[in-house]
Amino acid sequence: MQSIAVIGGGGWGSTIAKILGENGHQVRIWCHKAPSALQINRNHTTRRLPGVMLPESVTATHILKAAMQSVDAVVIALSSSQFEHIPAIKSTIPSGAPILLLTKGLAPDDKTLLISDYLRDQLPGHSIAHLSGPNIAKEIADKKPSATVVASEDEAVADMFQALLSNDYFRVYRSQDCRGVELGGVLKNCIAIAAGISDGLNLGSNAKSTLITRGIREIIQVGCAMNGKEETFYGLSGLGDLMATCFSPHSRNWQFGNTLAKNIEVKTIIDNLKSVTEGLKTTRIVTLLAKENGWDLPIMNGVYRVIYENVHPSVVIQEWMSRELKAEANENSS
Numbered sequence: 001m002q003s004i005a006v007i008g009g010g011g012w013g014s015t016i017a018k019i020l021g022e023n024g025h026q027v028r029i030w031c032h033k034a035p036s037a038l039q040i041n042r043n044h045t046t047r048r049l050p051g052v053m054l055p056e057s058v059t060a061t062h063i064l065k066a067a068m069q070s071v072d073a074v075v076i077a078l079s080s081s082q083f084e085h086i087p088a089i090k091s092t093i094p095s096g097a098p099i100l101l102l103t104k105g106l107a108p109d110d111k112t113l114l115i116s117d118y119l120r121d122q123l124p125g126h127s128i129a130h131l132s133g134p135n136i137a138k139e140i141a142d143k144k145p146s147a148t149v150v151a152s153e154d155e156a157v158a159d160m161f162q163a164l165l166s167n168d169y170f171r172v173y174r175s176q177d178c179r180g181v182e183l184g185g186v187l188k189n190c191i192a193i194a195a196g197i198s199d200g201l202n203l204g205s206n207a208k209s210t211l212i213t214r215g216i217r218e219i220i221q222v223g224c225a226m227n228g229k230e231e232t233f234y235g236l237s238g239l240g241d242l243m244a245t246c247f248s249p250h251s252r253n254w255q256f257g258n259t260l261a262k263n264i265e266v267k268t269i270i271d272n273l274k275s276v277t278e279g280l281k282t283t284r285i286v287t288l289l290a291k292e293n294g295w296d297l298p299i300m301n302g303v304y305r306v307i308y309e310n311v312h313p314s315v316v317i318q319e320w321m322s323r324e325l326k327a328e329a330n331e332n333s334s
Contacts, residue, residue: 001025002072002164007089009036009060010275011048011137012102013077018141019170020075021055029060030067032082037062052141068092073100073164079276080105080115086122098127098157100150104185105278106285113226113285116182127154129161130178132185132237134244136251140170147171149237151181173236180232183223188242189253189279190286190300191215195246196257197306197313211299212246218297222286225293253279257303266307283307298323 002025006017009031017027031037037060040046044054061067064085068074074097078085083103093099099119107118119128133148140146150165150172152158162172175181191211198208219242220233232238245251249258256277259269270277287304290297302316 004073005067005071006075006077008077014046014048015137015141016075017058018054019165021058023167027058028067030064031060031062034062049141064092073098075100077102080108081276083108090122100161101130106281114182127157129157130182132181134240136244136248138250143169145169147236149173149175149181151175151178153178177229177232180228181237183228184233184238185241186282187219187222188245190283190303192245192251192253193257193279193303194299196254197261200258200261215299218299221295252277261313
């Protein structure tokens, strides 16, 4: 049995805490707000996972120091916008404790791009692993079968988290392609917004399948340029995560795109979702990088124009359909 702190009481963090508790470990969730921690401790429930009971071995606190006391490992389950808490977390993590990162977003500062790089700068001396895959939190919390990938440059740390998390409904694979696994979880959010737009406009299965198929080529183009391995993007943390995010109504990025197709203002959608849509920032940053590096990303660029330039989706779709005809085997174009 190990003692593990989960930093972040959202749906995904609570789901991972539930798995760890069911696997026989002691888990303390750090919640930003005291009432959320109180609900977990009193009722073994959380509003982020309706109808789900957490094991008695899972407790919660809103005090960081208490969450970190004598833990063997730390799980960071914050959205990228919540990484303002990292400086405070930094001083409370036990020396040398391995860290599992669940966040699928970009770094909060301008010096680094990937959150794992940001954490390595902020938390030297800690081995970092990243978990990513087709993981809709509520489905897994309901014990529906799923698989995922844990990636770390430290093979022993990947082995450890694989063993901690694997059970009869959650299968964990290992990888040493840390950048590929992380980038798959980041870049798919842009394509998921496009899939939501497609569904919101009732464009049908052919259009959505085309978006996903061409979208994975854009993900591979960007991911390989940023030192990920192509084969990783065809795996669970790439194509697998992309499929889940594009098809699930639980996906915040899909929800955002689906609502955007109904001509509702971006700010209104963000306010109504009341949760972070990681694809918004990712689309903006990747589009800027594409201009700097000459990447041809018609889907991601189209999503950018719809969100940030107020171009109607129908205009972007017509542009996609009017692009120069070419062979499908041209792997550097979409």
